Amino acid sequence: MQLVVARIGRAHGIKGEVTVEVRTDEPELRLAPGAVLATEPASAGPLTIETGRVHSGRLLLRFDGVRDRTAAEALRNTLLIAEVDPEEIPEDPEEFYDHQLIDLDVVTVDGTEVGRIAEISHLPYQDLLVVRRPDGGEVLVPFVGEIVPEIDLEAQRAVIDPPAGLLDGAAGEAEGGEAESGDGSA
Incomplete structure (x- = not known):
């Protein structure tokens, strides 16, 4: 790979x-x-x-x-x-290669389906999970412990605890409305 x-x-x-x-x-x-x-x-x-x-x-x-x-x-x-050998994993259990995260199902802490990780965006100060929603929209989720408390590779899922408004903006964009957005950095 x-x-x-x-x-x-x-x-x-x-x-x-x-x-x-x-x-x-x-x-x-x-x-x-x-x-x-x-x-x-x-x-x-x-x-x-x-x-x-x-x-x-x-x-x-x-x-x-x-x-x-x-x-x-x-x-x-x-x-x-x-x-890179696809079976290779980082030494730190809190680190992941992009290929390990792509296609993981994303759910909230209460089990609500959010979508699937489509790609990882590596910005200078923070990584973002690009999550494709079932309705065709996408949401950018900051890949930090407070917002993504669990990555379960065996279950093929990422659990997120989104702050208020993070998922609402993505729904507005998918429906064709203008959603408020910041500069993408947190």
Whole structure:
């Protein structure tokens, strides 16, 4: 199974380093020197990580064969993709890979059906579960312990305890009305 683990950002300096937007909870494993990653677009790779370091809070990577700023800048916005065994699970029992969460049924703490997880949206400060409703609408659920108190992989369900209004806005959008929405960050 392939997982997007990072997106390449700007070139850094003149020796081929790039900034990366990390999209994995295990950067020390997935983005370590020697890792060979597929790319999207495929024409950019595969890329082998030569070095990695943190500078001013950002991860910087250098790839084999990328020796100058021009070559590094040509990789901008390329997605880095790792091959992961589908049976592999994170060491921390409170962490999950996206493929473990996709297609889980979503119910409220009182058992009311909400929908099914269609995708995970990884924002800089928080992940969101994109839940497809039975009526065709969708709702964005912040993936935090207070709102998603239980993930039961054996039962294939996620239990949510939504704050007032979280599910009401999704119903209004599905009916064609304008629902109030924030900026998506909580």
